[in-house]
Amino acid sequence: MMAILSWFGKRGTECLAAGVFLGLAIPDMAAAARPLLVPAIAAMLTLSLLRLDPAGVVGALRRPQLVVPAVGFVLLASPLLGFTAASMLDLAPGIVVALVVWSASPPLISVPAIATLVGLDGALALTVTTAAGLLVPVTLPPLVFALLGLELDIGPTALMIRLALLLAGTGAAAAAIRRLAGPARLQRHAPAIDGGFVLVMLLFAVAVLDGVTAAALTEPVRVAGLLALVFGASLGMQALGWLVFNLAGARAATTLALACGNRNMALVLGSAPAAFDPDSFLFLALLQFPIYLLPVLLRPIYRRASGQGWSPPANRG
Template identity: 45%
Template sequence: MLARLLATLGRRAPFILALGIFIGLALPGLAAFVRPLLTASVFAMLVITMLRIDWPKVIEHSRRPTRLLTFQLWVLIGCPVLVMLAVAPLDLPPGLKTAMVLYAAAPSLLSSPAIAVFSGLDSALALIVVIGTMFLYPFVLPPLALALLGIDLQIGAADLMIRLVLLVGGAFGLAMGIRKLAGEQRVKDIGFHLDGMLVVLMILFAIATMDGIAARAIAEPGFVAMFVIAVFAVNLGMQAVSMLVFFPLHRIARTTVALVTGNRNLALLMAALGTAADPDVFLYFAIGQLPIYLLPMLMQPVYRRIAGTGIPVKQSDQI
């Protein structure tokens, strides 16, 4: 019965993920209760995602390091510079402007490869870009934040790098151990069940991040609405610009890069900022979860059409 439930969740992942956001908003007590599970859920999501990755394709992508580095530098440097230029002339609260630029400077979202799996995109390429931006980010963010925003981030690149190595390396080791014990075919056979487990974990994460948002929305509806519009504009805007920048690539590759460009890892960014940041910045980061969880449902038909689901595509064309 549990296996059937997980398989059903995996097949309906985008809709269930969107539902998770509204559960967190409607049940603030539940959001506060599951918040301590954030770190564990991120690690578990990474393990399951690595089980679902097509590793031969990862190796194939790795043979083009210059192109991969271009993707990663675009995510970490090109996007925040463009967002900074776009918001500078706008009459917006300073905290909102800062948050929009910092969001664009964050590494790609850990669950982006999982979203790529649900959307029929290239999860292997998404994983490489995600991991690359995570490891470059401690070195890129502090000088970039100082140059663009005048923010001096008191963050130790070495300490953050160690934490990231433990997170990603631990998840990789556990996933490879499970794959070896279970066998390749068994892992493939339970693909939808693994997707269902991913959905459950992502829902827990979504619920936890909604802690306190409903109360702020009731107290300041107009102000919060402005932030909601901003987070969708930045997410979709970066995806659209990325599609144009990388238009010469195959449709699956450029759409995958657009996906990981629009969805950013706010947990790592919040850890870097600490408690000294403007409260409006943290409000933006919390609301920033809305497009991350709603767009996979709304955009899935678009992603699948672009990806050409059901149309055979040569592996070499996807790189």
């Protein structure tokens, strides 16, 4: 079993890229997997935490000069950029809402593990993801209302509590496993842990793609256009993130670019589904393609950046 998991872990990005098409090829599997979405999210976060060095997380927390601007860019500057882009394009109202909400959402819970898979700074990714996730109930509803006039009742306190409980629960589970297994054994079986994460991500992709095959068959041109939009949004936000943070060093900038281009829009749609139309949910489903395909397509860039450590920008005063 460990050998099989290790095989998936060593070929993680390729497996993710191939596996995203499972939900399209076998629609019945997608429908059957849908109830497993929440357990899959918890499992992904637990496995992500297992692969992170606690000292690395502490080190990331000691870099507020990097973490605070990164969270500010993700939650405050990014939605303004998303709204500007949506205003320049001839999009259906539901897609405009989806693009703005996506750009105002925190990074995906899976971003720290994806960062680790491609050789980036998983601890920095986890720190930014956690901080942005806890703050988004306060920042997103007023921003979306100001930009679109859309009132989102996502219950900031309740959502923050749910996120805190998820982080605390998965953190406790990861700490217990780390204590029982020991650092040496976890390091030895790192490829198998990565393989477990890849399999859970594949399960999540299959579940969230429920209904996409039918949409692609009935409206292929429209779905192709939306695919181009979600790839453009992810690549554009990654490029902007890298440009904004490139003075922090190649590895940190590329890690933050990955976080900027992969957002947890499902968190918001799941909290206030009545505020969104079917177009918004189709946008969410199609987002899985850049999430699963871009790590393998951009891996040479990520790998090249991972060879450079973080160093503070020079004092120019």
